[in-house]
Amino acid sequence: MHQQLHCDILIVGGGINGAGIARDAAGRGLSVVLCEKDDLASHTSSASTKLIHGGLRYLEQYDFGLVRKALIEREILLRSAPHIIRPLRFVMPQDKGQRPAWMIRAGMFIYDHLARRELLPGSQGIDLRKHAAGTPLKDCFTKGFAYSDGWVDDARLVVLNAIAARENGATILTRTACIAVQRTGDQWNATLRNADNATIEVNARLLVNATGPWAAEFLHDTVHGRAGKKLRLIKGSHIVVKKLFDHPCAYIFQHPDGRIVFAIPYEHDYTLIGTTDIDYHGDTDTVAIDATEINYLCELVNHYFARPITPADVVWSYSGVRPLVEDDKVNESESASEVTRDYKLAFDTDAAPLLSVFGGKITTFRKLAEEALDLIAPVLGNHHGAWTAESCLPGGDIFGAKPNNRAVLEFDRFVREMQQQYAWLPAALLERYARAYGTRLMLLLADRSGLAAMGKEITPGLFVAEVEYLQRYEWATCAGDILWRRTKCGLHSTGAAEHELEAWMNRSTGR
Template identity: 70%
Template sequence: MEQASGTIECDLLVVGGGINGAGIARDAAGRGLSVVLCEKDDLASHTSSASTKLIHGGLRYLEHYEFRLVRKALIEREVLLRSAPHIMRPLRFVMPHDQGQRPGWMIRAGLFLYDSLARRELLPASQGVDLRRHGAGKPLKKAYTRGFAYSDGWVDDARLVVLNAMDAAEKGALVLTRTQCEAAAPQDGFWHATLRKPDSRAMQVRARCMVNATGPWAAGFRQAATGQASSQTLRLIKGSHIVVRCLFDHPYAYIFQHPDGRIVFAIPYERDFTLIGTTDVDYEGDPDQVVIDQEETAYLCELTNHYFERPLTPADVVWSYSGVRPLVEDEAADASEVTRDYRLEFEDRGAPLLSVFGGKITTFRKLAEEAVDMLAPALGNRQGGWTGNACLPGGDVFGPQPSNRAVLEFERFVQDLQQKYAWIAPQLVERYARAYGTRVDKLLAGRSSMEDMEEEIAPGLFAVEVDYLMRHEWVLTAADILWRRSKLGLHLPRGAEEKLEAWMAASRAVASVPSGTS
């Protein structure tokens, strides 16, 4: 990274701090390229933190004959699980069979295909289940006596973005959050961009290549930068989720298919809750202002009530979130049928630009690898992809290389940490292990008693953790911590967010006082 006359010079400017932008920045930095990543809000503020939080092949995409996409995603499931076993884990799904669905033999054949499209080392095969005897049958209505079980994975989506950004930064990338790319134009073979910080300070960047990973804003950003419309058309689809108190007390998730063909999941969430989603509706509003509406909440409750014995009403919802998925338009009549595959558009009209359209969280690593492969020749870079056999920060729980053991024996890692930090409550150590992996040692460096943890700002949230997040994970607000770096906001009492915000403001004020002043 070079800085000449106030201008930052780099190989690659990545605009967009969601999973695709962070993944591309990480891959490029790991190949020795100088990278600047800018994001107008916090990392994972939009689509990338509003997913159903699954690492999956997409069982329902088989219905639309998207075998290539499903196979690619199925291969990636286990690659990702091995890379970050602290924020990902295998999850077993149960699909109750409803009389209105396809015949059982047809569903079983689809699951056999799902099992067979990619090699599995970590995830067990699908099977038929008797819901009268299986643990997942207890909370369901008695009419559901048979079903099917299969495996996919769960992921903390917002932390996945942050870990990619951390890895990029540790490999030399400059990560700028709350920094808007105000303008970008090609000139003399380079991209000249103006970035605007929250305090209105402008930064100038001169980049050899630029990546447009702005998600729902990708088409508009590309047109503003190049003056020409893209050949790709984005269809914005709103997906909403609701969170309620636990509807069941077992470790299985459910997949329900509505008679209209749409899929809804009910997933164990944050120990005390159940996550239900998603909706798929066309969206034409501002992606910055997306929220769930009453019809979506009613729809999710209605479908859940079709299966569970315990009735659910909108009044039971304790939290909800919505995101806009920028999907590649394929003329599908129903929003739920639009392809989740991605398109990479590379062009060079004076300076190379790569725009990312579409995609799903499961295939982000492959997307990033393909994107940097496309950019590398223009940058004279001959280093190949490397992320397929690399851990994300904190994922090296049993050595530097990804391993099946790290996934299968993660509980042992947790237990070892609980013994090492026996002076901390075991449940808190487990939370640290699942959020930070091996970086727990960095978080707790120099601490040997609860007094060393400093102030308990909110129940289970100590100053040492907040300080770590502010120093190493680009945290600037209480919401960054409570709703993206963690979901502590679900567990804390009223007023906790305001108290945390005040503590952080005071901490920043102290840090800004020059040394030696009183």
């Protein structure tokens, strides 16, 4: 089978930057094709610490511009996707030998006031002997500081951007690799190959390289051009253990080596711990945590918590490679944590235009996409202008179509209303649906009026109705897509259940 597509923009890469650019471009009226060789968010964009934050530690590097940009985006994103992004309070215990209290307070004051803040409370000093966050810690930690940032379901953030792009006319092709591109006059001719080994020819006026860790490799091997920017690949790994505390706050710990590690409430019953920051020179398709990283994270947590953990307590782990832009002033011997998390856009307008995205962090994806379109849209004769800051992501229109503070501050009210409307479903399941799908849960539950209508419960909390929804609307093609990216039901499933889900999906698609 051979297919031919024509578009204004071909985007290679289905991570957060590629999906964000696709959404913005399609919303400006440009025709878009996005191809991703694996699943959406199957690599770096689902392997983050799952925070929407300004980056408190970047203040130490005097990167005020990046922090301010991220803090502005934090508010915009909270409003636009209040279902998958929510406020989270962080506690930083003060440890002996670290920065004095006055210095930490000064940094948090700057963090509070560097950008306009409407949704999150400011920072404060706390007495850990009286605060709930002090209970699981060792007795030697008596003082600390609290501040607020946001938590995000990172993989769902990518999917929602892809859905928004598709709703504005974009073509999203998952499991489809770009195997060749060639400039021919003022356009790009690309050859794509999908999971069925069918080829798709794409004629595009402009090419976007949003391949993340593969950005330089894609330019060199596929586009046959110069990489332009030097990328430093940094592996970040996380572990998940049974929950270490019952309160809703997260912790931020600073290790003597300068690295930051978080301990975050995760999926009700677990604690997420990460991340490591180490240079990576291996295969970017097969990134995994190693024993040294697991030991490092366990030892750091054990420095603070009264109840120790061991590698045997790890129930799940994940790793990703972040492509950081190597600054000319930074040398290889400098710590990976010192390399900027900001992004660079390289725009080549010789003949058919090419935009390459280097670096970035999940918090600033929307701004990156907006800046990318402000660069490339005029070249394509499009003068629509920026629009995403005033638009909800799919499912985020909780209290109206426009982003608003109420959707963030009263999200629990929406959950209760949905639990009343669909009282035949378990309350905990309805809460998960509300947080994963927002108002789109009504689409998931359309024409279903009782638990029996949801179909078989394949693994705890995962019914056939949700699987069908994810296949139809969210590009889910295998068990891993559903259990570990669209949902986190994999934490509660067995190997047998995963095989059963895979078999069911294969039968439903005729494979």
